[in-house]
Amino acid sequence: xLYISVPLGKLVRRVSRLRGGGSALPGLVVEKxxxxxxxxxxSTLPHGVAVVSGTNGKTTTTKMVVELLESQGLKVFTNxxxxxxxxxVAAALLGEVDWRGRLRADVAVLELDEAHATxxxxxxxxxxxxxxxxxxxxxxxxxxxxxxxxxxxxxxxxTTGTVVLNREDPRVARIAETLTGQDVQYFGLDDxxxxxxxxxxxxRAAPGSPAPAALPHKPAADVVLRKxxxxxxxxxYDGATxxxxxxxxxxxxxxxxxxxxxxxxxxxxxxxxxxxHATLLTALSQVEPAFGRGESLTVDxxxxxxxxxxxxxxxxxxxxxxPAGGYATMIAINDNYADxxxxxxxxxxxxxxxxxxxxxxxxxxxxxxxALRLQYDDVRIGGVQPExxxxxxxxxxxxxxxxxxxxxTYTAMLAIRRELSKITTVEVVS
Amino acid sequence: xxxxxxxxxxxxxEQNSKGTIRVLQLYPRDMNIYGDWGNALVLxxxxxxxxxxxxxxxxxVGDEFPADVDLIVGGGGQDSGQxxxxxxxxxxxxxxxxLAEDGAPMLVICGLYQxxxxxxxxxxxxxxxxxxxxxxxxxxxxxxxxxNVRVATEEFGEVLGYENHSxxxxxxxxxxxxxxTAKGTGNNSSDGHEGARYKNVVASYLHGSLLPKNPAxxxxxxxxxxxxxxxxxxxxxxxxxxxxxxxEHATRRPR
Numbered sequence: 098x099l100y101i102s103v104p105l106g107k108l109v110r111r112v113s114r115l116r117g118g119g120s121a122l123p124g125l126v127v128e129k130x131x132x133x134x135x136x137x138x139x140s141t142l143p144h145g146v147a148v149v150s151g152t153n154g155k156t157t158t159t160k161m162v163v164e165l166l167e168s169q170g171l172k173v174f175t176n177x178x179x180x181x182x183x184x185x186v187a188a189a190l191l192g193e194v195d196w197r198g199r200l201r202a203d204v205a206v207l208e209l210d211e212a213h214a215t216x217x218x219x220x221x222x223x224x225x226x227x228x229x230x231x232x233x234x235x236x237x238x239x240x241x242x243x244x245x246x247x248x249x250x251x252x253x254x255x256t257t258g259t260v261v262l263n264r265e266d267p268r269v270a271r272i273a274e275t276l277t278g279q280d281v282q283y284f285g286l287d288d289x290x291x292x293x294x295x296x297x298x299x300x301r302a303a304p305g306s307p308a309p310a311a312l313p314h315k316p317a318a319d320v321v322l323r324k325x326x327x328x329x330x331x332x333x334y335d336g337a338t339x340x341x342x343x344x345x346x347x348x349x350x351x352x353x354x355x356x357x358x359x360x361x362x363x364x365x366x367x368x369x370x371x372x373x374h375a376t377l378l379t380a381l382s383q384v385e386p387a388f389g390r391g392e393s394l395t396v397d398x399x400x401x402x403x404x405x406x407x408x409x410x411x412x413x414x415x416x417x418x419x420p421a422g423g424y425a426t427m428i429a430i431n432d433n434y435a436d437x438x439x440x441x442x443x444x445x446x447x448x449x450x451x452x453x454x455x456x457x458x459x460x461x462x463x464x465x466x467x468a469l470r471l472q473y474d475d476v477r478i479g480g481v482q483p484e485x486x487x488x489x490x491x492x493x494x495x496x497x498x499x500x501x502x503x504x505x506t507y508t509a510m511l512a513i514r515r516e517l518s519k520i521t522t523v524e525v526v527s
Numbered sequence: 528x529x530x531x532x533x534x535x536x537x538x539x540x541e542q543n544s545k546g547t548i549r550v551l552q553l554y555p556r557d558m559n560i561y562g563d564w565g566n567a568l569v570l571x572x573x574x575x576x577x578x579x580x581x582x583x584x585x586x587x588v589g590d591e592f593p594a595d596v597d598l599i600v601g602g603g604g605q606d607s608g609q610x611x612x613x614x615x616x617x618x619x620x621x622x623x624x625x626l627a628e629d630g631a632p633m634l635v636i637c638g639l640y641q642x643x644x645x646x647x648x649x650x651x652x653x654x655x656x657x658x659x660x661x662x663x664x665x666x667x668x669x670x671x672x673x674x675n676v677r678v679a680t681e682e683f684g685e686v687l688g689y690e691n692h693s694x695x696x697x698x699x700x701x702x703x704x705x706x707x708t709a710k711g712t713g714n715n716s717s718d719g720h721e722g723a724r725y726k727n728v729v730a731s732y733l734h735g736s737l738l739p740k741n742p743a744x745x746x747x748x749x750x751x752x753x754x755x756x757x758x759x760x761x762x763x764x765x766x767x768x769x770x771x772x773x774x775e776h777a778t779r780r781p782r
Binding site: 432468474 | 559560561562563564565568569572605606607674675689691734735736739740766769770772773775776777780781782
């Protein structure tokens, strides 16, 4: 079986790509006929496997970690298509191994969906894990936030080397309390920036009262994000603060850069002695957003920003990080499986910041739910059109000459990019 | 206790108000996971669209229970949130029961629906006592009931929302169901009932949030509050075209 599984899997991969099919089928095939394929292939990597998980920011953070490690001369295997399930990883591996099943890489950096990560880490214990946050997302899949925290705990338990944790998210930071053999590193945020991260616990708490699960003492962090400028950021590590240019926008993306730096430093063997910090920072300053995540395109000579919003915290952060002034605004809300079917989260976002300019166009399968939400926050509504293609055309036509911004759920973002690719250049992710 | 509004209408003019309606949110800090703020916001706005002045109050663990409350709304929460509030809720059982018996309008969703009943027995067998306003009991299960729901009701027409719970509730003789599920599961996986009705208490597993897309329930609560306080209710004319369209689209979405 061993000798035919890889060629057969690669063959299925070629055929399914020719047919324009999904990325996971070849992974499924190789998993069926050769269940040990993934574990066997990944276990050969000299630096092992690093897993990135959490509710928000996995894709952008994984991309950053990959680019940081590549700047250090490492050859990195990653699941770039965003198919972050086990069979997606197997499919991505098939594309990278040679016909005899050998993977030429130093390290694997894998983005894993919280729920599917459990299956993966049971089979391939990672040497490193990076756990970003536990936000109120996809409760239709997990039921409760506490359940999501348990899933991340399991990833940490299975990690053999270093676990990197978000110091500012109590549910994530507390994972350290039960770990025994692992090395724990934190990434953190300056107190002055905490207010830009409204979290679910203090959303409706009385002003000034602590979140219920806050840690009594903040542990020291390996990398701390100290300050965010218009296109720069200050990070503190090894006792000094450095300023670097950033192409990423949105405080939450830049906070994830602290996470990526911490993980990259761990993989490179710790502090300044082994990682070349000048090249790390140069690489960080050049990271572009992952597709749809704070991406800026050009339409009619004006910028058009896509801001992915998947949960109340993400939407509130998006509204805070990308102020409405001077921009035409569209909101696209779908409730397909990948978006989450539950619409209640829209009621946990306050939209007063859009009151001055109003919202020019609403679209998506839940456009009218969004309209209803805005009505109750006294926000002026331009057009409502559930079909995305005509809504996008109307938005671009009516907002001619103005910078534009679209807040969109995941599948709405995919549809918008498809439409935009007909009129402008949009990065193609293969 | 904090008041978010001082009793002056959104236009700042109070002399045209038909009167103040005081809405109390129960435990918004610990029981608010499924968009429960939406229910409070809808009550606040519709009270003012009907020409009355809304006053939003909060009650959290350890607060003094406010006097002269006209309408009560309580939300869902995680199991951990229920554990945080359970003792405090018992300490307010008397005042809440008296209000319910006197006909005060109340809306309780999911977690507080369960705790307004007689008890919630968890999957592992421990019993969280409820306050017994509603003759219902809830048993924790391994099965999670999740998805879009449509409920046929006599009082409010079709009620639309989204459910997400593992506790299953059965109704005693002292309450009647809110309605019968046409899509989704509702109270439990056996009898096809959703929610509970007793006097002017409306209890339901539906969030989504419930009131924005079901303004008939919001207006029932507001009308009842006004009639109890002022003897009469005269309705305004809220613009419900988006609610109507959102309802139409919601009925066509998959489970």
